Amino acid sequence: MLELRNLRRSFGDVVALDGLSFEVAPGELCGFLGPNGAGKTTAMRCAVGVTAADAGEVRWRGQPIDLAVRRRTGYMPEERGLYPRMRVHEQLVYVARLRDVDAEVAARNADRWIDRLGIGERRDDPVEQLSLGNQQRVQLAAALVHDPELLILDEPFSGLDPLATDVMSEVLREQADAGVAVVFSSHQLDLVEDLCRTVAVVARGRLVLDGEVAALKAAGGRRLRVATDGDDDWTARLPAGAAVVSRRDATVTVALPPTLDPGAVLDVARRSGRLVDVHLDQPRLSELFRTAVADRPDLAAELTEVDR
Numbered sequence: 001m002l003e004l005r006n007l008r009r010s011f012g013d014v015v016a017l018d019g020l021s022f023e024v025a026p027g028e029l030c031g032f033l034g035p036n037g038a039g040k041t042t043a044m045r046c047a048v049g050v051t052a053a054d055a056g057e058v059r060w061r062g063q064p065i066d067l068a069v070r071r072r073t074g075y076m077p078e079e080r081g082l083y084p085r086m087r088v089h090e091q092l093v094y095v096a097r098l099r100d101v102d103a104e105v106a107a108r109n110a111d112r113w114i115d116r117l118g119i120g121e122r123r124d125d126p127v128e129q130l131s132l133g134n135q136q137r138v139q140l141a142a143a144l145v146h147d148p149e150l151l152i153l154d155e156p157f158s159g160l161d162p163l164a165t166d167v168m169s170e171v172l173r174e175q176a177d178a179g180v181a182v183v184f185s186s187h188q189l190d191l192v193e194d195l196c197r198t199v200a201v202v203a204r205g206r207l208v209l210d211g212e213v214a215a216l217k218a219a220g221g222r223r224l225r226v227a228t229d230g231d232d233d234w235t236a237r238l239p240a241g242a243a244v245v246s247r248r249d250a251t252v253t254v255a256l257p258p259t260l261d262p263g264a265v266l267d268v269a270r271r272s273g274r275l276v277d278v279h280l281d282q283p284r285l286s287e288l289f290r291t292a293v294a295d296r297p298d299l300a301a302e303l304t305e306v307d308r
């Protein structure tokens, strides 16, 4: 288990981490979400021991993050960390050797990841000559080449095209399925919703939402979209607990608490006219994210930035 416990970290007057706690278990693929400036990068740096926390602690399998743990961790830093002039294979071997991997195993692992990530033709090119997407694949390989048991990736999907995104998604899922604890930050909420079993959402250095995506969505109730050909406002007769969230022409979207039967709303709508459109869905992760983060009105500006 990766445990972040009550982490605090300030930079001058800026409080980056304000008592952040969460956990990632082996085999778990956790999306680490939050608006710009929320503290994700700082938290990940603390988790790999690159930045010291002012207070609180980080543990992996019950141990503090020491050199031995760092050698078993794969980390993709926000600022990326490749040597631009070094060739791809050579670089991966170098990185693996730094983590004490035997030379032969390092060479074999480097080739395995080069193959798996589809950059075989670039094996002996300097990293600086690769496209951004391919450089990112090398970054991922560098984080994985020593077969880590803990994987911490800072925005690994940023700048990737759809194909590279698919490869990255597959590799992260495979790693988690193989028992690695994987946590990565991202602003791509729809991707995280499809990919991750769990999420941790941070705002202003604090955890504002976390847990299993499916459970969070189920607890968020449902959205029922209804259109009728009637012309009276049937939503005036909605059952208790139901609330209109949006309205366009004859189409109304109603938020339902988890306990309310959607049929009760349909019964009301039906008395107004024939049903023209009906659609029942859970809230998207992006909606839950906005609600969780918007409890802090001071974050409105950053939220808008996330949307872009």
Ligand SMILES: Nc1ncnc2c1ncn2[C@@H]1O[C@H](COP(=O)(O)OP(=O)(O)O)[C@@H](O)[C@H]1O
Pocket (backbone or CB within 6 Å): 011, 014, 015, 016, 034, 035, 036, 037, 038, 039, 040, 041, 042, 043
């Ligand atoms: N080295 C630093 N020096 C000064 N301020 C920093 C430094 N690192 C992070 N911060 C500040 O800490 C806050 C959290 O930043 P960061 O952890 O990078 O957030 P995120 O990765 O969620 O965007 C921001 O206000 C940022 O400006």
Ligand SMILES: [Mg+2]
Pocket (backbone or CB within 6 Å): 040, 041, 042, 078, 154
């Ligand atoms: Mg960041």
